[in-house]
Amino acid sequence: MEKENIFSVVKEAIADVLPDVDTEAVSIEQNLKSLGANSIDRTEIVMSSMEKLGIKLPLVSFGGVENIEEMVDILVDA
Amino acid sequence: MDVQVYRVPMQRLIQGNGMPQESDHGVAIVGMGIVCSIGDNIVEFKESLKKGVSGITRLADRKGPKLSVDIGAEIKAFSFLDRLYRYSDIPETLLQKARHCAQRSPFAIQASVLSALEAWQDSGMVARENDPERLGVIVAGESTTQNYRYGLHAGFETDPEYLSPRYALQFLDTHQVGVLSEILTIKGEGFVVGGASASGNVGIIKAVQLIQAGIVDTCLVAGVVADLSPIELQGFVNVGAMVRGNEFQTPEQASRPFDEQHAGFVFGQASACVILQSCDVATERNATVRSTILGAAMNLDAVSTTAPSASGEARAMNEALRRGGVCASGVDYLNAHGSSSPLGDATEVEAIKQVFGDHVSKLRVNSTKGLTGHCLYSAGVVELIASVLQMEGEFIHPNKNLENPIDHKLRFSGARFEKARIALAMSNSFGFGGINSSIVFQNAC
Incomplete structure (x- = not known):
């Protein structure tokens, strides 16, 4: 449940940063690059998600992330 | 309106060395x-x-x-x-x-x-x-x-930590x-x-x-x-x-x-x-040319303050005219810097008189800042556009709020729209730090 909640917060962040993406159609296995996010967009999505969740983690924590699910898992564990 | 436009022959064409051609064309x-x-x-x-x-x-x-x-x-x-x-x-x-x-x-x-x-x-x-x-x-x-x-x-x-990376x-x-x-x-x-x-x-x-x-x-x-x-x-x-x-x-x-x-x-x-x-x-490419810039110049007063200088402003106007190959008496219209500053306005009037002499009785002057306020960084572009629109539309926009002019020799436009044909125009912009600039441009037609 926790994971689903966090995924929906991440989708809100994606909608803010990438207004052309239909977030209803985004699945957790996808990566942000495939949604058209450049490196700054990706960083902004991570930071905006953390802000919405009140989490503060160093950005390097997300260094090896390959898809949205791995990012969500890090946020779940925070 | 007949306008005397004196073109100064100032060709500096670099030829035969593969460099781009340099010219003083408009x-x-x-x-x-x-x-x-x-x-x-x-x-x-x-x-x-x-x-x-x-x-x-x-x-x-x-x-x-x-x-x-x-x-x-x-x-x-x-x-x-x-x-x-x-x-x-x-x-x-x-x-x-x-x-x-x-x-x-x-x-x-x-x-x-x-x-x-x-x-x-x-x-x-x-x-x-x-x-x-x-x-x-x-x-x-x-x-x-x-x-x-x-x-x-x-x-x-x-x-x-939440500052946007953007x-x-x-x-x-x-x-x-x-x-x-x-x-x-x-x-x-x-x-x-x-x-x-x-x-x-x-x-x-x-x-x-x-x-x-x-x-x-x-x-x-x-x-x-x-x-x-x-x-x-x-x-x-x-x-x-x-x-x-x-x-x-x-x-x-x-x-x-x-x-x-x-x-x-x-x-x-x-x-x-x-x-x-x-x-x-x-x-x-057969473009519609709305106006042609003939001369443009800027200079400094060598001061770091807010103080304007009539001689510096006059120098900028004279240099823009010289680079354009036109003389002051050919200018029909001036879009003044005219910011509504008591010292700035008085200084510009003095500079205009230095540059235009007796021609000030014919030169129409207004300031777009009476309508738009002072748009600071963009003011020069706003006022170039305003001037071109007046040339194209054959009018002079009102000098809003100009009830008692600080000078009675200059021909300021009045409180109402006036029909006027402008063949050659100038636009001034001056900035803090002794920055003076002036542009001279003509009606495309």
């Missing part, structure tokens, strides 16, 4: 765009000029402390996307690019994108295959992200160069110029020089909207340059260039763009 204005307090586009702006509409009102509510000034000519009800999709004649792919690049940008950048698109469309460059390396972009304005930064400050004090790009004035070049695929020279209140003219002057030097064929000049934060607004009041507003019954009365009651400038907002092009290229 530079064509082929596109114009604007978003300001009295018009969301060129057509609306022209109508407002004709009618003498003022954009000055009480300032919108702002965060922060109560300031000593509460009036200005702001761009109101701004929505980037709403305005973007009003450009129905611009190709969808270009609009998508603009949306992608600027949807999350600060207001100052979004306003530049809108006026740049209008100018680009007007120039006919949209519908054409352009060589990107022959296109340039100059962003005229300095410290253009002050209010954006001010707005981030409270959040930053508590949670610096900030590192967006606080730089050069970000506008990046955004405009990406949207319009510009790959020649591009940079930011600052010249305080003369920034717009400085941008135009540098674009003219780039084109005359053969470095680019076409150059977009974007005069950036002044999105001042409360700190800059209070700063201009404290230095004695900006009128507070409470001295007058209505906000509209506060900007009164060359009137006895002038008491300082009124804050104005405008994003204004022009597309300049070498006359050869404009002719080759």
